[in-house]
Amino acid sequence: AQTVTQSQPEMSVQEAETVTLSCTYDTSESDYYLFWYKQPPSRQMILVIRQEAYKQQNATENRFSVNFQKAAKSFSLKISDSQLGDAAMYFCAYRSAGTNSGYALNFGKGTSLLVTP
Amino acid sequence: NAGVTQTPKFRILKIGQSMTLQCTQDMNHNYMYWYRQDPGMGLKLIYYSVGAGITDKGEVPNGYNVSRSTTEDFPLRLELAAPSQTSVYFCASSYPGGAYGYTFGSGTRLTVV
Numbered sequence: 001a002q003t004v005t006q007s008q009p010e011m012s013v014q015e016a017e018t019v020t021l022s023c024t025y026d027t028s029e030s031d032y033y034l035f036w037y038k039q040p041p042s043r044q045m046i047l048v049i050r051q052e053a054y055k056q057q058n059a060t061e062n063r064f065s066v067n068f069q070k071a072a073k074s075f076s077l078k079i080s081d082s083q084l085g086d087a088a089m090y091f092c093a094y095r096s097a098g099t100n101s102g103y104a105l106n107f108g109k110g111t112s113l114l115v116t117p
Numbered sequence: 118n119a120g121v122t123q124t125p126k127f128r129i130l131k132i133g134q135s136m137t138l139q140c141t142q143d144m145n146h147n148y149m150y151w152y153r154q155d156p157g158m159g160l161k162l163i164y165y166s167v168g169a170g171i172t173d174k175g176e177v178p179n180g181y182n183v184s185r186s187t188t189e190d191f192p193l194r195l196e197l198a199a200p201s202q203t204s205v206y207f208c209a210s211s212y213p214g215g216a217y218g219y220t221f222g223s224g225t226r227l228t229v230v
Contacts, residue, residue: 004159009157035218042223043205043223043224043226044221044223044224045207045209045219045221047218047219050217050218091159091160101162101165101173101175102148102150102165102166102167102173103148103211103213104150104162104165104175105150105160105162105209105219106162107152107159107160107161108159109157109158109159110157110159
């Protein structure tokens with residue numbers, strides 16, 4: 001199974017500042033999908049952004065953007081103009097393009113983001 | 118549109134008891150999944166289903182069973198509960214491929230004492 005590594009258990013950012021969360025993964029596949037999910041204290045899993053490996057252009061969703069480095073197997077999430085509501089656990093996830101495990105997501109251990117006023 | 122509904126939201130079990138975690142989706146998704154989330158460990162796949170009547174094991178299936186008699190429902194059965202099964206359980210669903218994301222339920226916090 002592919003391994004997803006989030007090396008930062010906790011991160012802190014001041015309101016209105018920018019923060020980058022790191023994610024690396026191990027795979028021998030050339031086609032796959034990558035996701036960032038946000039989990040606030042409510043426990044709900046919320047999709048933040050997704051990236052298709054065959055697309056070289058980095059995905060962007062409003063204040064959230066990714067830096068996808070396929071050769072380095074790196075998929076970092078940048079949050080600009082951080083807001084108090086961004087405080088949450090963030091999970092990086094990998095999904096194979098093949099049918100292994102029914103397209104199930106493979107998650108990293110998560111990064112807890114604290115946003116200070 | 119309700120999405121993915123999980124019941125109960127909280128439950129305390131005694132060691133050796135059994136229970137079923139319910140999961141229902143109303144999006145006509147073929148693919149459904151059960152994950153467990155332990156502190157500091159991310160989410161790990163327990164079982165998955167690619168359609169009614171078809172289920173398969175994930176990474177951590179021991180101590181659990183599933184069934185999929187309809188497209189909508191994917192219950193998770195715990196037999197002989199053990200303290201190691203204390204966790205938060207998530208059900209999720211997707212269209213085939215799931216390239217556009219997955220819909221998650223709100224989770225069940227289970228404590229085995």
